[in-house]
Amino acid sequence: MSDNLILENAALQVEEALPESINPVEPFLRSDRIPHIWCPGCGIGTTVNCFARAVMDSKLDPNKIAVVSGIGCSGRVAGYLNLDSFHTTHGRAIPFATGLKLANPELTVVVYSGDGDLASIGGNHLIHAARRNLDIKVICVNNLIYAMTGGQSAATTPESCTTATSPYGTFEPTLNLPHLLEAAGATFIARWTTYHVMQLAKTMKEALLHKGFSFIEIISPCPTLFQRRNQMGDGLETMKFYKEHGKTKHGADTASLDLTKSGDIIIGKFVEKKDRPEYIDHMREYYTQKLGRPFEFQVKTC
């Protein structure tokens, strides 16, 4: 069956199914905010679908999950999720999430944002949150570019790519996020592409249930601004590229995960550690010892 036919059939099935049943992820979305802003072929919506399934499968109480986003195309995710959600300032989703989690540790706090937001302007916070091993789950949609502002180059743009601010091609070295995060102390690190939806949803569920700083990088297309400018085809072609070049290597050395323009993308779960204490657990134990009596954690007083 051709790819086009598969898509047409899928569309027909959806049309037939809609009147009778509701998509299982719908309760996790703010349907009154649809249509969303993302372009045709963009991968962010795919990741949101995976996330909704992960929330469902995790059996966590959705009323106790908060999502914090920064600014950018991926920063809009918080607004589409039917959870307590915070659309913060550019780069500062992680420190906002830090305060939120410390005020109410019962919450599962998820930071959902893009590569420019989390790794460039917010890079310092990414490092220090990983160092603390605070129990927040960072989902980084990496489309290799600043998309919302019109496709400028980013710290994550592979070398020799054309962007709005690199008309002669990028020549700066590219940031390897899993490697950075491992060095900083994150205790759960994985990477998938938006082609690998089953694996991604499963890993998101694992991260939701992992205690400690978790980081998932999702390589995602920006057909409008990245793939188009670099003659890499549309969204569907990018899926084929991910399928062909996505090489699963669980436990891979994070130093080997550099991204290039057209080379293989190593994917999988690279780090899952239980030997570092989580920040709040550690703080409770530490203060209990220092005070000589139980540390009665009570930041939430309102």
Place this chain on the structure above:
Amino acid sequence: MPADPKAVLTGVHFLNGDVACCEGALAAGARFAAGYPITPSTEIVERFASRAPEVGGVFIQMEDELAASIALQGAVWGGAKSFTVTSGPGFSLMMEHVGYAAMTETPCVFVDVQRGGPSTGLPTLPAQGDMMQARWGSHGDYEVIALCPNSPQECFDLTIKCFNWAEDYRNPVVLLMDECVGHMTEKVVIPPAEQIEVTPRHLTNKRPGDYLPFKPCDNMVPEMAHAGDGYRFHITGVTHDERGYLAVTSQAQDKLVRRLCDKIRNAAGQLALVEEEGTEDADVVVVSYGITSRVAERAIRMARERGLKVGKLRLITIWPFPEHHLRALARRVKTLVVPELNLGQMVYEVERVAGGLSRTIGVTHAGGGVHRPEDILAAIVEGAQ
């Protein structure tokens, strides 16, 4: 409601302004502070780091001021009363999040212990150079409430007021200290907990389906909910409607931003705290605030010894500017003398209000010390002529 006695150090103490500020925050119910070290403010969070674990609170030293000034807002939405402290250079970095707190109506407190600027300026000598920054430092139209203590006792008292007003107006409130007041040690009386009035967060009683996070009540201030309470609300720094959903239109902008400003502007009368003395028959009134008000006292005494009719008006509330008091005064006196530790900031605000009614003379000082009383006296003498 009364303060939680667990955190109130009732008694007569000998404290510096920074420590008194911290004790005020604890009495007001703050159990979360995020900070980044900067002199002359650091003693506030040093004290908090030591005191917080005793009462179940948390101090976290963040990686920079950007992080500190947003971590405290995350904590608010998680259910805490929280604050951050800084000085000029750090306050500059925090400006985006003063705007975020105004836009998202996050009740929180910023303490700025002022030192000389611009840039790194005078570490660490006094100034009052951040008065306008506190008002206008973040982009766009918004209002802050800002209070200015002139003693350690007021650092304690006004910090509590800052937290209470933050809740009442769902707005960022700034405590504008200065290095002298922060490092000055004096008697501070901390009353029994039951005599300290603490404003609880105005949480909604509505059912989740009925609650709109930005629908204003009669006082133009919306009710709050916390993450985890089952409301599944959305908060954004983008212009939004009453649901908290993005609404990027000029109509939504006008409706929202006017309300954000008007909820404070309309309350300016209730928020105006001033100390007025000897103005009834005065020819000249010295308008001052913070440490400069204590130097002005001396100058006023010297002028009275010379037989001049001089009164004082001390601004405790800086923003919203207590313009009704100023205008009433300007109608009946010859001259307003405005000494301040900057090259002219509040003097222009006084002039705006008093313009055409009385003369205004500024007494500037670039910071690094305090005025000589003689310089203020010279302005009084000039103003009396």
